[in-house]
Amino acid sequence: MNATKYRDILDENLFQSALDLRLGQRFTFQQDNNPKHTAKMQRNKVMVKTVAIIGAGISGLGAIKACVEEGLEPTCFERSNDIGGLWRFTDEAEDGRASIYKSLVTNVSKEIMSHSDFPMPEDFPNYLPHHKYFEYIKLYAKHFALVKYIKLKSYG
Numbered sequence: 001m002n003a004t005k006y007r008d009i010l011d012e013n014l015f016q017s018a019l020d021l022r023l024g025q026r027f028t029f030q031q032d033n034n035p036k037h038t039a040k041m042q043r044n045k046v047m048v049k050t051v052a053i054i055g056a057g058i059s060g061l062g063a064i065k066a067c068v069e070e071g072l073e074p075t076c077f078e079r080s081n082d083i084g085g086l087w088r089f090t091d092e093a094e095d096g097r098a099s100i101y102k103s104l105v106t107n108v109s110k111e112i113m114s115h116s117d118f119p120m121p122e123d124f125p126n127y128l129p130h131h132k133y134f135e136y137i138k139l140y141a142k143h144f145a146l147v148k149y150i151k152l153k154s155y156g
């Protein structure tokens with residue numbers, strides 16, 4: 001085995017170890033002195049860090065996504081029966097949940113209101129009627145598969 005190949009193996013093992021750390025897995029790095037042998041790793045599962053997130057409004061959804069990307073295990077507690085926070089308009093006010101009013105149109109443009117990793121659909125107007133922003137929130141949650149982390153009708 002030449003030096004380049006040997007270094008490649010070491011690099012690969014180092015990279016794998018970094019991934020394991022990120023995923024909360026413990027690893028032991030075993031390297032014998034024989035360069036013909038690929039380094040062997042033993043992985044033991046250690047507890048992944050869990051995170052509680054209160055509320056499945058747009059902030060809560062962003063927090064879930066960030067946790068998942070970091071290898072954490074989020075659970076989001078949402079006291080109402082759907083996601084969207086104050087952008088989910090209902091005719092009747094719900095106890096403890098702020099709401100927008102029926103005629104509300106956003107006063108911030110769609111470019112500014114969208115997440116940098118999920119632009120608004122092209123055909124959405126520049127300033128959104130509230131139901132369009134709610135639609136965007138739903139699209140965001142679906143696109144990043146966030147709903148499975150949310151417990152509706154639960155209090156944090």
Ligand SMILES: Cc1cc2nc3c(=O)[nH]c(=O)nc-3n(C[C@H](O)[C@H](O)[C@H](O)COP(=O)(O)OP(=O)(O)OC[C@H]3O[C@@H](n4cnc5c(N)ncnc54)[C@H](O)[C@@H]3O)c2cc1C
Nearest residue numbers: 055057058059060077078079085086097106107108155156
């Ligand atoms: C009238 C009005 C107009 C606005 N217009 C704009 C605009 O045009 N552009 C803009 O960018 N922003 C606007 N905003 C700001 C708005 O606050 C943010 O856009 C955004 O909705 C905030 O999201 P959030 O997730 O932080 O909070 P929210 O949307 O309020 O969501 C909070 C969620 O947490 C849940 N919750 C709260 N406490 C608990 C608990 N103890 N346990 C479980 N669940 C809980 C609630 O049920 C809710 O679903 C406006 C706000 C208002 C009131």
